[in-house]
Amino acid sequence: MNVMVKANRRKLDLKSGRVDLSHGAGGRAMGQLIEGIFHKAFDNEWLRAGNDQSAFMVPGGRMVMTTDGYVVSPLFFPGGNIGSLAVHGTINDIAMAGAVPLYLSASFIIEEGFPLADLDRIAETMGAASREAGMPIITGDTKVVERGKADGVFISTAGVGMVPAGLDLRSDATRPGDVVIVSGSIGDHGVAVMSKRENLEFDTDIVSDSAALHGLVAAMVEATGASIRLMRDPTRGGLAATLNEIANASKVGFRIDEEAIPINPEVAAACELLGLDPLNVANEGKLAAVVAPEAADALLAAMRAHPLGREAALIGHVVADDNCFVQMATSFGGGRIVDWLSGEQLPRIC
Amino acid sequence: MNVMVKANRRKLDLKSGRVDLSHGAGGRAMGQLIEGIFHKAFDNEWLRAGNDQSAFMVPGGRMVMTTDGYVVSPLFFPGGNIGSLAVHGTINDIAMAGAVPLYLSASFIIEEGFPLADLDRIAETMGAASREAGMPIITGDTKVVERGKADGVFISTAGVGMVPAGLDLRSDATRPGDVVIVSGSIGDHGVAVMSKRENLEFDTDIVSDSAALHGLVAAMVEATGASIRLMRDPTRGGLAATLNEIANASKVGFRIDEEAIPINPEVAAACELLGLDPLNVANEGKLAAVVAPEAADALLAAMRAHPLGREAALIGHVVADDNCFVQMATSFGGGRIVDWLSGEQLPRIC
Numbered sequence: 001m002n003v004m005v006k007a008n009r010r011k012l013d014l015k016s017g018r019v020d021l022s023h024g025a026g027g028r029a030m031g032q033l034i035e036g037i038f039h040k041a042f043d044n045e046w047l048r049a050g051n052d053q054s055a056f057m058v059p060g061g062r063m064v065m066t067t068d069g070y071v072v073s074p075l076f077f078p079g080g081n082i083g084s085l086a087v088h089g090t091i092n093d094i095a096m097a098g099a100v101p102l103y104l105s106a107s108f109i110i111e112e113g114f115p116l117a118d119l120d121r122i123a124e125t126m127g128a129a130s131r132e133a134g135m136p137i138i139t140g141d142t143k144v145v146e147r148g149k150a151d152g153v154f155i156s157t158a159g160v161g162m163v164p165a166g167l168d169l170r171s172d173a174t175r176p177g178d179v180v181i182v183s184g185s186i187g188d189h190g191v192a193v194m195s196k197r198e199n200l201e202f203d204t205d206i207v208s209d210s211a212a213l214h215g216l217v218a219a220m221v222e223a224t225g226a227s228i229r230l231m232r233d234p235t236r237g238g239l240a241a242t243l244n245e246i247a248n249a250s251k252v253g254f255r256i257d258e259e260a261i262p263i264n265p266e267v268a269a270a271c272e273l274l275g276l277d278p279l280n281v282a283n284e285g286k287l288a289a290v291v292a293p294e295a296a297d298a299l300l301a302a303m304r305a306h307p308l309g310r311e312a313a314l315i316g317h318v319v320a321d322d323n324c325f326v327q328m329a330t331s332f333g334g335g336r337i338v339d340w341l342s343g344e345q346l347p348r349i350c
Numbered sequence: 351m352n353v354m355v356k357a358n359r360r361k362l363d364l365k366s367g368r369v370d371l372s373h374g375a376g377g378r379a380m381g382q383l384i385e386g387i388f389h390k391a392f393d394n395e396w397l398r399a400g401n402d403q404s405a406f407m408v409p410g411g412r413m414v415m416t417t418d419g420y421v422v423s424p425l426f427f428p429g430g431n432i433g434s435l436a437v438h439g440t441i442n443d444i445a446m447a448g449a450v451p452l453y454l455s456a457s458f459i460i461e462e463g464f465p466l467a468d469l470d471r472i473a474e475t476m477g478a479a480s481r482e483a484g485m486p487i488i489t490g491d492t493k494v495v496e497r498g499k500a501d502g503v504f505i506s507t508a509g510v511g512m513v514p515a516g517l518d519l520r521s522d523a524t525r526p527g528d529v530v531i532v533s534g535s536i537g538d539h540g541v542a543v544m545s546k547r548e549n550l551e552f553d554t555d556i557v558s559d560s561a562a563l564h565g566l567v568a569a570m571v572e573a574t575g576a577s578i579r580l581m582r583d584p585t586r587g588g589l590a591a592t593l594n595e596i597a598n599a600s601k602v603g604f605r606i607d608e609e610a611i612p613i614n615p616e617v618a619a620a621c622e623l624l625g626l627d628p629l630n631v632a633n634e635g636k637l638a639a640v641v642a643p644e645a646a647d648a649l650l651a652a653m654r655a656h657p658l659g660r661e662a663a664l665i666g667h668v669v670a671d672d673n674c675f676v677q678m679a680t681s682f683g684g685g686r687i688v689d690w691l692s693g694e695q696l697p698r699i700c
Contacts, residue, residue, distance in 0.1 A: 024494025060409025144374030
């Protein structure tokens with residue numbers, strides 16, 4: 001589990017470069033693509049804020065909007081399918097702003113020849129997930145492309161939510177002395193999906209943690225409100241990418257403790273087998289929160305009282321660090337830098 | 351131009367059926383798919399209302415939300431590319447509710463190997479289109495799939511807007527005696543895209559009409575406000591599909607006059623050549639409005655005073671008809687029923 005990957009600092013070659021899988025992997029190459037093409041072209045304050053959702057004012061308050069595309073392969077995996085994933089993922093991006101989810105949209109791009117029975121199963125799962133979360137899918141679109149021009153079905157969901165008055169979580173709000181809490185075991189989703197890959201199939205009982213986190217977030221906001229600096233759901237790129245993103249946005253470093261990070265032993269074993277670092281593996285029902293130290297106990301208690309936060313754990317703290325490094329004390333008594341991956345480790349995990 | 355297509359009334363076979371290109375064509379088969387799978391699974395009042403956007407209340411007013419996926423092929427065509435199309439299309443779905451466009455989201459699904467220069471060009475066009483319309487792209491997502499698992503790039507945009515107080519356009523608001531107005535020549539977008547298809551290339555100066563219609567709509571709302579029953583942008587499936595949808599939603603019929611429908615002679619010639627009916631060909635910068643007869647003159651004057659409505663024309667009126675037929679008096683002095691296409695005429699036109 002000590003894979004160190006050399007930072008990939010090649011520049012984006014807008015003249016003759018091509019998109020590769022690393023540009024979608026949630027790491028540094030993706031950041032370059034988004035920065036060098038989309039932020040440049042769309043150029044506005046919302047994108048520069050670097051959140052997974054953006055906030056805007058309406059006459060009655062502050063709303064947030066978010067979108068995500070889903071290309072997970074295989075479409076069905078232990079613990080869910082592309083449909084439930086799309087609903088949960090968009091709800092979670094809304095929830096990470098502390099917002100109450102309101103409405104969803106869904107755009108389907110379907111490959112000719114896709115079985116109607118599979119589409120029906122995916123839609124039913126989406127409907128159930130959206131009803132369970134009280135966030136109806138109120139508008140949608142369907143496109144069909146020729147056989148061989150897509151891969152079964154892709155889904156893009158967007159969502160809007162309303163931020164409770166007085167709450168304003170920002171990606172650069174972290175400061176030295178704050179502590180980091182994760183809501184539960186990491187790596188479950190990525191390992192569950194990998195276990196069903198055609199070329200990789202292995203035996204495991206791991207199921208994806210895919211879940212809607214808005215209820216847990218509401219309990220957290222109620223318990224400690226303004227002491228929460230920010231929340232993120234560590235999806236693509238895993239906890240490593242999330243902590244590095246926060247460190248860079250807030251110009252701080254992290255010290256985390258490997259032993260404190262909850263990991264399902266089966267996930268650890270699968271990662272060992274596959275040569276993966278669980279810190280880089282995607283989650284779809286977990287969050288990381290940075291919180292003022294004095295609020296940590298109250299927040300942990302509130303999280304552990306919620307079904308989706310039972311294994312919540314304090315895993316480290318924020319330090320002043322001009323290099324914005326995430327450093328980890330390992331189980332073996334040593335230390336290492338936790339970097340985000342520059343290349344593509346787990347394509348199409350969500 | 352007298353192609354009659356027999357209505358395809360086969361049922362959706364959820365057990366062993368498969369998605370085919372007609373399910374994305376904007377006609378009857380797409381309606382069946384949406385009804386039989388998505389409306390069934392998501393089951394809510396918004397989807398049942400059958401609009402291209404859905405409205406919801408927030409403290410302070412009524413908002414609308416919409417989404418669309420874009421899979422146009424080729425990605426670049428005379429008059430635009432997939433990026434400008436995505437921005438204009440989503441703005442237009444917002445505008446058809448009479449709403450003021452506010453914010454956009456964009457989800458990109460990119461095929462490995464896609465040239466960064468093309469992605470950059472598409473993003474720049476999107477940025478320019480969104481700035482021109484005053485509707486910033488505030489949040490986005492990027493996914494990359496392996497070579498051969500997509501077709502260059504697909505874009506799904508979602509948008510939100512705010513409806514002016516007192517305005518409530520509904521898909522079932524049409525009544526006998528109302529008149530139908532189109533904002534300009536039909537079929538330009540579809541013909542422009544077709545002219546660049548690899549297997550079809552033909553010489554024409556036609557450019558896509560792709561444009562954001564919110565300014566025209568604002569002028570219309572200012573001029574005649576509550577007299578407008580509803581507006582639709584006739585995209586996939588063309589004017590024929592739009593009129594049939596309205597007829598079915600409002601349980602009325604239409605009588606339209608072929609000679610009154612503005613068609614660019616080059617579009618008419620290209621359709622003749624390709625064996626297409628221009629009424630079935632997609633538009634991306636046109637609207638059809640149903641309006642109370644006493645307001646028609648004022649509305650036409652307001653539309654013609656706007657650059658995107660200079661060729662606005664009254665093309666027919668609404669009649670009581672239990673069969674919900676759209677009937678057209680042809681240029682040759684005869685009459686025919688204008689049906690929506692059941693099959694796939696123009697795949698991947700948007």
